[in-house]
Amino acid sequence: MKGKKMIGNTEFQGKQKVIGLLNELQIGIGDISKVTGVSTRQLRYWEKKGYIQSLKTKTSQTRKYRLAEVYRVLMIKMYLDEGYNLAKAVEKANTTHKQLALLRKFEKLIASVEVTDQENEYGRINLQSTDKKQKVTGVLDESGSYFEVEDK
DNA sequence: TTTCTTACA
């Protein structure tokens, strides 16, 4: 079974494999603190308040964080830097988190992505709804960005 | 060396 990856009882392949592997990542509190600029003291405090979560098992008493938690910490930190208090920053981060989750679901609308100009990073994104009654293409080229709509 | 908890400034 080449190109596949077993995680638990589930087998992943292709994009799912990549996502599976990324979700397997476990980051220590020192590293997450270093990259986010949030102190270990804060991270432990936030966890105590229930704002973030870590994987603390019975065997190893050290905290490990999933990649999703790194994003969460970064977002909280971002809103904190913008002047929000901790509670409000967490609230904003949770909202952003949900928006990003929804955004990922919208990937299903993308039928294909074409890079038309490597140099300038121009391209076309073809959107296809499940009823296949409409086809919308988002275009990015030298004239700007626009949509092409086609009814079927 | 790093992390953990607790306690004090």
Added chain:
DNA sequence: TGTAAGAA
């Protein structure tokens, strides 16, 4: 929240 202390 930062920092120190003592243990793991």
